[in-house]
Amino acid sequence: MTNSKISSILIVGGGSAGWLTAGIIAARHGQSVKISLLESSTLPTIGVGEGTWPTMKTTLQKMGISETEFFRYCDVSFKQGAKFCQWVTGKKDDFYYHPLTLPKDFLDINLAPFWLENPSDSFSNSVSFQEAICEKNLAPKTLLMPEYAAAANYAYHLDAGKLTEFLSQHCQQKLNVQHIIGTVDEVLVSEQGDINSVKTQDGQSYQADLFIDCTGMSSLLLGKALNTEFVDKSDVLFIDRAIATQVPYESEESPILPYTLSTAQSAGWIWDIGLTSRRGAGHVYSSRHISDDQALKQFSDYLGKPLKETAVKEIKIPCGHRKEFWKHNCVAVGMAAGFLEPLEASALVLVELSANYIRDQLPENKAIMPIIAKRFNQLNTHRWNSIVDFLKLHYVLSKRTDSQFWCDNRDPQTIPDSLQELLQLWQYQSPYMHDFLYKEEVFPAASYQYVLYGMGFDTQAAQAMSSQQRQRYTQSINENQQIKQKALNSLPDNRTLLNKIKTFGMKAI
Template identity: 55%
Template sequence: MDKVENIVIVGGGTAGWLTAGVIASRHQGRRPHGFSVTLVESPNVPTIGVGEGTWPTLRTTLRKMGVSETEFFRECDAAFKQGARFNRWTTGEADEGYYHPLMLPQGFARLNLVPHWLEDGEDSFCDAVTPQGRLCDRGLAPKTIATPEFESVANYAYHLDAGKFSDFLRRHCCEKLGVRHVLADVTEIETGPNGDVTRLKTEQGPSISGDLFVDCTGFRALLIGGAMQVPFRECSDVLFCDTALAVQVPYQDPADPVASHTISTAQSAGWIWDIGLPTRRGVGHVFSSAHIDADEAERELRAYIGPAADDLTVRRIPIRSGHRETFWKGNVVAVGLSAGFLEPLEASAIVLIELSAKMIAEQLPPNRAVMDVIARRYNDTTAYRWGRIIDFLKLHYSLTKRTDTDFWRDNTRPETIPDRLRGLMELWKYQAPWLHDEFDRAEEVFPAASYQYVLYGMGYRTALPRGAHDAERELAQRALRENRAHTARLMDGLPPHRDLLDKITEHAMMPV
């Protein structure tokens, strides 16, 4: 029956090693019966360190892989992430901004607080419904040293050093999960009569055969774009940014506070990310080369950093916004940059790797006969996820009130907004997004709460029928009071972010 037992992952980095770890940990019980995971990695091609921000999903992924969260923090220069703050996106004014936190609004499963906040909310939407914005303002951590590994007081993801993370995953996969690591350059890809990849020939000598091949070769896309000839579908007509300038900024003082959220500050033709790690900040400018040249973009980046930027080297990263038309063809599936890439506005790179690896591991075909059935399901789900991420990223741009440059004016042109998003924005003029309003699929990557935070953080107004939500008024008022009390408790009980990071290094978290 052509059993699928030998999984070959081509390419390392975060995509390759995270995929290897997810598949190998899920199928550990099959190893004594012939199941294997092999990762083939070139010793001559440097990995692209894409993705210093993650989603909370990575906590579950690492836990299932048997990773120690303490060791992860210590070895990956990791910090906590409680969301993102978007500065100057709405009006461009220096003091304007809002949060997209990682906690759901208070009582989100029971009622939609938007109508009640719209009627009489004095605080920002975020502050009215969740403590997390104020925790970030205060520079507090989302847990204490007594909170067990992977558990939280306030929901959190991670900021991390992508290069160190890849090395950490490699050691864990090889030493704990039995992944075979082959350092070799692929020179030839052999295919069978049905078009499947059967064997990889390498410059260093060994040939590697397999039953299922995962392409994690980054922008080169050796298997999915090369051997399988799957076209790339661009979305530069929707998302204009096509270049990133990245730089590592040291702290002036090793004891400087570490932000527990990503800071995204809008510029004349793009935006600057600012990510705090224990030993440095990762800062970068994402911009549209059609609206600003690289030299001027670099000047904006250095002006943002200040005098500390004078001696720093800036790295340029091309962004080709879009994804493959098909992600799984024959016995080849693309994960990571070989599948596609979008600007890192909502840190979607690593979570797409996680979701892809998880679905491959959970639905791994037992034999070649059913692989095409599973591939069709995988392609449908993955294409839907990419589409919804594109929608959500565009939402940030399409809601702007900025008219100071062509970049911001062009982003609000109706023809640049995807049809589905344009229809939802029309609906949201009269109905606030909530649980089952176009967000009822298991494949959703951004819940309705995320749309609420961005919409109402950027000043969007929904005209609701008067009296339509009176029956929920008492329940809503109670939820808003509970949020105020919860905020006060957390602000009194949580430590500064830097303090917790230092304690993790010195004392460790409680193991699960």
């Protein structure tokens, strides 16, 4: 690496990953660094990632995006968490929530040990008010609240194709990102291993100091040109197929669910996401445990109508990630870095986290790029392994025995040592912030609590608690009940608010 400043970045590949990365970096560096995005006009994107994490609110706000415009353009609705149905026993009344609002006073007190002494209500309903408002199909805010503000934490459901168009326009018009149309034909690599340039089919050549690979599963730069090893995780997570479709609402008054609905099947699960104009649904499954025809039938049965092959998008899921994510002067973001099943909507948040790191740690000098890359790789290896553990947790805790898929998921040989260690720890103490080593965990301790105790995990030993702690617990639980009642009385119906946002817009900040 030469001792010079990074003055140009070329993002190869568009889609949600490419344009989101461009926007995040350009919002800070767009005036000092030349940022270009090269994408093909012929290669399609996957285009079914319809759920985000709450981090997207901050991301959009920092990019200078109006939340009203975002809602209107991208067919956006509110997401307040996930409702998991039939994951524990498989019975029709079996469900639990993973809400996006933290348990009451979570940063000051761990309520789980107290709840475990007398679990009379579900864990999420005891420590958070969000399950109650989700069950009533209420929105997380009122129209009088400004953009990005709310009574309950929320993320988004959106049309991934429209998101790409929206971000592309914003990045070009407001953030000084140069848009280049072209299909990569060749990647030229130096003897030292750096990427010198990419050539397109029309004979154009593009150079940059830093290349960001957003070419999706093909991973043209990091995977193919730099020959970076792929770490297969299919021995842990069995899901390797998805079929997806769009479902119209029965009427303009049909409820829009303010959460992602995830319903377990015999060899996978079905997602059901409500946008403002339609639903997005898909069946992800293990081809080792069920045939494509059987999976299509289960999906058709769930939707209550036969599905023609042409109406369904088929996706193969190469479960795993690259061994390195930043190699020489190339860093992969999005599916070029890896791809896992969309159980907890981790795809877009990983794009955000990776792009944030590049933005914040953009090397002032090329000479220190290897150090930045090394740290990025360490952090992202941890993140991907943590996500694998968290997704596997949902399967490990299931008590279903009605198919080999669920039984195989509980085989200790398929459970990572890191997850087995945590489960052993949590037999005797409930998860809390000190159990995790990184400040920016993708899934915080609260998420583990919601899944563990939603699925009936038993933490055996009671924790020694002072009378002051017990008093604080009682106070927090009572306050949560008051907040819940106030929210139920004041928050509007989800569809009603979304219609008003479309008509009147939200209050600008």
